[in-house]
Amino acid sequence: MVxxxxxxxxxxxxxxxxxxxxTLGCVRLIYNKALAAxxxxxxxxxxxxxxxxxxxxxxxxxxxxxxxxLSEVSSVPLQQGLRHxxxxxxxxxxxxxxxxxxxxxxxxxxxxxxxxxxxWKDGQVYLAKCAEPLPIRWSRQLPQNCVPxxxxxxxxxxxxxxxxxxxxxxxxxxxxPVTKQVGIDLGxxxxxxxxxxxxxxxxxxxxKLHKKLRLAQKSLKRKTKGSNNYQKARLKxxxxxxxxxxxxxxxxxxxxxxxxxxxxxIVVEDLAVKNMVKNHKLARAISxxxxxxxxxxxxxxxxxxxxxxxxxxxYFPSSKRCSNCGHTVEKLPLNxxxxxxxxxxxxxxxxxxxxxxxxxxxxxxxVCGATVRPEGSKSRKAGAKKQxxxxxxxxxxxxxx
Numbered sequence: 001m002v003x004x005x006x007x008x009x010x011x012x013x014x015x016x017x018x019x020x021x022x023t024l025g026c027v028r029l030i031y032n033k034a035l036a037a038x039x040x041x042x043x044x045x046x047x048x049x050x051x052x053x054x055x056x057x058x059x060x061x062x063x064x065x066x067x068x069x070l071s072e073v074s075s076v077p078l079q080q081g082l083r084h085x086x087x088x089x090x091x092x093x094x095x096x097x098x099x100x101x102x103x104x105x106x107x108x109x110x111x112x113x114x115x116x117x118x119x120w121k122d123g124q125v126y127l128a129k130c131a132e133p134l135p136i137r138w139s140r141q142l143p144q145n146c147v148p149x150x151x152x153x154x155x156x157x158x159x160x161x162x163x164x165x166x167x168x169x170x171x172x173x174x175x176x177p178v179t180k181q182v183g184i185d186l187g188x189x190x191x192x193x194x195x196x197x198x199x200x201x202x203x204x205x206x207x208k209l210h211k212k213l214r215l216a217q218k219s220l221k222r223k224t225k226g227s228n229n230y231q232k233a234r235l236k237x238x239x240x241x242x243x244x245x246x247x248x249x250x251x252x253x254x255x256x257x258x259x260x261x262x263x264x265x266i267v268v269e270d271l272a273v274k275n276m277v278k279n280h281k282l283a284r285a286i287s288x289x290x291x292x293x294x295x296x297x298x299x300x301x302x303x304x305x306x307x308x309x310x311x312x313x314x315y316f317p318s319s320k321r322c323s324n325c326g327h328t329v330e331k332l333p334l335n336x337x338x339x340x341x342x343x344x345x346x347x348x349x350x351x352x353x354x355x356x357x358x359x360x361x362x363x364x365x366x367v368c369g370a371t372v373r374p375e376g377s378k379s380r381k382a383g384a385k386k387q388x389x390x391x392x393x394x395x396x397x398x399x400x401x
Contacts, residue, residue, distance in 0.1 A: 002171075004166070005164045008137055008138060008139060009136075009162055010137065010163045013132065019129060024109035025105075026078060027110075028109050030078045031082070031102075034054040034081075037057060038085075051085075074128035076128065081111075111152070113151045120147050125165075136163055143167065146169060148166060151163060151165055152164040157241070158235065158238040159235060160242065173305055175305045177264055180263045180264060181359060181363070182259070182262075182359065183268075183355045184259070186268070186294070188286070203247075203251050205251070206287075212240060216236050248288070264308065265307070265363075272314055308366070321353075322343065322353070327343040327344070329341075337350045
């Protein structure tokens, strides 16, 4: 059984939109108040506040005269917002994320409804405190005999409403096994280069609308913040961003599905995209390439369809190592796209050579668990010296400073 989420556009009636906007506003308010309370408790008393305490705070907030509107919306999304805040703090204390930020109205928002807050009847969704079903545009059908377990309604910054239905899919989605194996080198000019010698060009979705986006952002900058014209200009910028995001995501889905269907084993590098975008000369191009999303989709689709995805160490010198004799050159600047091996004289295309090495390293890792990190690399030396992790008090004090 696979847990999947199906996303659809929804066009709520004026009454439904009014209720949903009030719900999103209440969720945002509760989240921000709970975050402020937890931060203040640590600053003043060095006291940890968890989900149980914030849930009790929510009960008291509803009793306040100036917050009585909280009772006009379903209580489930409010409780789910507090649970999401708890998850954000858990990720922060584990070192997986930064300190939680306050939610802003201009970013839209979302509200999560569990089974007690919606009704699934005759293939339609009825949310709590809403008499009519949500007018969802059913672009595809849910798997047969699947009932949503959780429903999330979202408003994006461009003003579009969408709904995500989470279901447990009992179908066996595994594809018939194939013998083909491939290594993938991710790049900017060629988004994907395979060990078979195939190169898939980077569509560069941002570049196609960059001029239009730049002019819209300049127009937004000239407007008086908070005015009606400012809101219109902000919405225009958000719609351009949404168009770029949708086209980029559509291309990534089609590409990853093709790779999964055609190959039994796929090997990629475990790239640190967050660190790579710190290079301001390449940050925009790397972000537009969508490497993180591409690898993430390969990961869960491989699990769904019975394929194998192998990640090799990011420090493996895939470009600098000769795929013919194994010789590794000391330096290979990014502007050099082709090179000759000084040992065997073999001529290499930089990207194809890297993808061949990635495939070989991935197969070695999967068969015998061998390391692919070079013996003399700085990363190996740094890994040998395990640093003592900071204690929770030190991490908390850093978080709220």
